[in-house]
Amino acid sequence: MKENSKENPGEYPDIILLDISMYDMSGWEFLKEFEKLEENYQSKITIFILTNSISDKDRDIAEQFTSIQEFFCKPLTIPMIRNMITLIPGKRKITIQV
Numbered sequence: 049m050k051e052n053s054k055e056n057p058g059e060y061p062d063i064i065l066l067d068i069s070m071y072d073m074s075g076w077e078f079l080k081e082f083e084k085l086e087e088n089y090q091s092k093i094t095i096f097i098l099t100n101s102i103s104d105k106d107r108d109i110a111e112q113f114t115s116i117q118e119f120f121c122k123p124l125t126i127p128m129i130r131n132m133i134t135l136i137p138g139k140r141k142i143t144i145q146v
Contacts, residue, residue: 060089063136065098065124066116068106075099079113090115094136098124 068075075097082090097110097119110119117135120128 060093062094063132064093064095066095068097068099068101076109079115083113083115096120096132098122
């Protein structure tokens with residue numbers, strides 16, 4: 049993401065649904081790298097944790113990252129998506145990429 053932001057500063061996701069259990073890099077490692085980005089990039093991206101973990105320890109760790117908007121447990125539901133939309137700062141137009 050860091051390299052892409054330097055090459056294309058206007059191209060960044062509006063929302064990241066981040067699972068903390070990933071193969072190459074954990075969600076926590078991703079967040080540490082994300083928080084190294086310049087504030088103007090960070091402030092344009094809303095991050096939601098979406099994970100299978102129901103661990104209180106993971107919730108406690110999540111609270112240490114100011115970049116996380118909210119912590120959700122899978123499976124993703126329509127009410128959760130509606131809730132996420134209400135939590136997006138500035139309620140800007142959302143671009144969805146598949």
